């Protein structure tokens with residue numbers, strides 16, 4: 496059986512609008528830090544419910560920037576086994592050591608495995624809301640991080656607009672342990 500790769504549909508109106516805007520950008524000669532990026536950041540911050548949003552080139556960079564801002568160099572960071580390569584790669588890029596913890600039936604980070612994997616040099620934990628599902632054990636994970644004084648970072652690359660029991664990814668929210676940091680990636 497052959498399963499074809501996903502084919503994304505772009506309506507004609509959208510294509511025409513995009514071509515018009517790309518043309519405007521190319522004519523301006525300004526490819527970064529222009530009005531579209533700024534507009535996107537402001538609208539996205541409003542949508543997510545945060546004061547600021549910073550657009551960067553990729554989800555990997557977003558995670559790396561967060562980890563560098565938390566100075567995790569020389570420390571270990573716990574990440575779930577079920578994630579995209581970008582999550583552990585961002586830890587390595589930022590000079591940290593990756594510790595993999597197991598996942599639960601919901602395919603997200605398991606709180607018990609997290610607890611048993613914490614080491615003396617552990618400084619942060621990255622939860623991944625995989626497939627748009629907010630980690631079902633997020634409250635337990637938050638509590639473990641609070642008690643252990645660990646940074647909790649949310650890799651929400653899959654989870655723009657996701658909610659768990661009316662708690663929305665729009666209200667950053669879970670990662671209030673030591674730092675409120677979320678990273679969201681998308682195709683643009």
Ligand SMILES: Cc1ncc(COP(=O)(O)O)c(C=O)c1O
Pocket residue numbers: 552553554555556578579581582623650652653680681
């Ligand atoms: C769970 C997860 N985190 C981070 C990323 C990184 O995003 P990017 O490919 O934009 O670096 C992805 C991308 O698919 C992802 O699936």
